[in-house]
Amino acid sequence: MWCVGVLNEEYRARMYDLLKLYALPLDKAQPVVCVDEKSKQLLGDKRPSLPGKVKKIDYEYERFGTQNIFMGVEPLAGKRVTSVTDTRKKEDFAIFVKELVDVHYPDALCIHIVVDNLNTHFRGSFVKTFGEEEADRILARVQFHYTPKHASWLNMAEIEIGIMDRQCLNRRIPTKQMLIDEILAWEQARNAQKKTIQWTLTPQKADEKLGKHYV
Numbered sequence: 001m002w003c004v005g006v007l008n009e010e011y012r013a014r015m016y017d018l019l020k021l022y023a024l025p026l027d028k029a030q031p032v033v034c035v036d037e038k039s040k041q042l043l044g045d046k047r048p049s050l051p052g053k054v055k056k057i058d059y060e061y062e063r064f065g066t067q068n069i070f071m072g073v074e075p076l077a078g079k080r081v082t083s084v085t086d087t088r089k090k091e092d093f094a095i096f097v098k099e100l101v102d103v104h105y106p107d108a109l110c111i112h113i114v115v116d117n118l119n120t121h122f123r124g125s126f127v128k129t130f131g132e133e134e135a136d137r138i139l140a141r142v143q144f145h146y147t148p149k150h151a152s153w154l155n156m157a158e159i160e161i162g163i164m165d166r167q168c169l170n171r172r173i174p175t176k177q178m179l180i181d182e183i184l185a186w187e188q189a190r191n192a193q194k195k196t197i198q199w200t201l202t203p204q205k206a207d208e209k210l211g212k213h214y215v
Helices: 009-022 090-104 122-131 132-139 157-169 176-192 203-213
Strands: 032-045 060-074 079-085 113-117 142-146
Touching: 009 113, 009 132, 009 142, 009 203, 032 090, 032 176, 060 090, 060 157, 060 176, 079 176, 090 113, 090 122, 090 132, 090 142, 122 132, 157 176
Parallel strands: 032 113, 113 142
Antiparallel strands: 032 060, 060 079
């Protein structure tokens, strides 16, 4: 929490909005879904590894490009949705959100989506990808909640990405298909176990911790 921006009025307003959102009970009609992205470099071994009690891997490796991973996690439901893409352009984000709306939450009245301030996370991405009419249809069922600038720690998708890194991605993966397969297996296992995220920071606790820095 020490790596934060200027705690001005806008920062506090966005922070309070998210903290109040996180305090709401589970509601299937209005799910709260935190969304973020991360890149993963595809790496392969130049030489075969040596099996044994401790696997020995040569320090040299080959690079096979980089993939983007979208993470959407509904903390209270213990549900996460992932997608691997070649890029993280406006079209990629718009298609991922459309999938959330039409495939994963088709019965939700409003999906509250927490995102950071990346320039792809706005209405223009949907208009560019789908046109005005389809963009309006998708966004009619979405409400975006933006983290304050320099405060991505307020997005719980970062927590889930950290867990995915430790449990699934902390090794060399050489191909896109292997990356997709490994992430899907991890996602299905986590969802089957309904692994939730318990958020404990409240507006009151935030004021106690950060109040002396408010401007």
